[in-house]
């Protein structure tokens with residue numbers, strides 16, 4: 001992957017850390033070394049305060065009230081939508097739909113666009129490195145429509161297999177579902193190039209950008225994918241909130257996902273006229289505080305600069321991979337740092353990752369252990385699980401050193 005990073009001023013992780021209350025705490029004299037941002041990121045004070053302020057001072061439903069605090073809530077809710085639109089450079093805020101999480105975003109595409117457009121003669125393609133949330137909806141869609149599933153496998157070093165990509169193109173699939181960044185291998189996929197190639201054969205492309213939007217500059221216009229999903233809680237925002245960014249013509253043509261309040265223009269006993277975009281897809285009272293919090297999270301990241309975030313993490317992941325490679329019996333997964341996002345997976349001899357994570361926890365080092373909701377990928381590498389350290393803006397080399405030191409302790413405990 002070739003990357004152009006323009007703003008290369010180093011990011012001061014220690015200064016960033018001061019903005020995160022949870023990172024100020026110590027347990028048994030050890031500071032919290034949080035290396036699980038791939039699962040969920042920590043939240044800066046600004047986001048926590050925005051949630052607090054909403055509930056304390058202008059808690060009201062949106063789009064309904066004609067009184068001051070409801071208008072304020074509606075205004076901030078819609079302002080956040082514009083912030084998110086600008087953050088990923090979507091064409092219009094009407095293309096930004098708030099959902100419950102990226103899982104809901106991907107399911108929405110399957111249940112609405114999918115049911116309306118996919119039939120038994122069609123082929124759906126996804127890759128072996130997808131999170132379950134970008135696998136199971138397509139299996140369900142295949143079950144509902146009879147469409148055939150085809151897969152792009154991964155190479156030993158964690159890239160998409162080019163021969164499978166070629167073969168998939170020949171099938172002229174109806175849909176390609178692909179992750180921008182693997183949450184296990186860390187692989188950064190060439191989304192812009194994949195979209196262009198699959199568009200040429202008439203394929204609709206859905207991108208799971210859950211591990212990309214928090215960590216690097218993402219320009220959805222440049223990607224040109226048809227649907228892009230991401231999730232607020234991995235990008236400093238609150239839980240229970242996701243985004244589906246869709247191409248306007250497709251969203252206009254799609255039937256709604258859920259029916260109810262807010263998504264309607266007018267309702268009669270026997271028929272309903274739906275609301276316009278984006279509200280057509282936002283049935284019921286939304287996650288108002290969450291959306292406002294996400295707006296603040298986006299401000300925070302924008303102020304840091306996503307170029308700098310990416311540069312910081314690339315440097316840190318390179319250092320982590322170099323240090324981890326020195327630990328005897330440790331097997332690293334995924335591509336080299338230049339093509340690697342913020343997550344680094346490994347195994348250590350035959351220690352079960354859960355046992356390893358438990359020992360690291362005693363050193364106050366938080367890592368993820370398990371299949372990471374990517375069981376097909378575990379099968380591909382013939383392993384049950386990995387340990388995953390995932391990095392973010394508040395991590396630095398000290399955190400890597402703490403991880404490596406804890407791994408050495410674990411080796412001693414297991415008498416390696």
Ligand SMILES: Cc1ncc(COP(=O)(O)O)c(C=O)c1O
Nearest residue numbers: 101102103131133183210211231
């Ligand atoms: C690549 C990827 N896709 C999807 C998800 C699911 O995110 P959520 O649980 O917020 O829907 C995750 C979270 O672990 C992820 O890493």
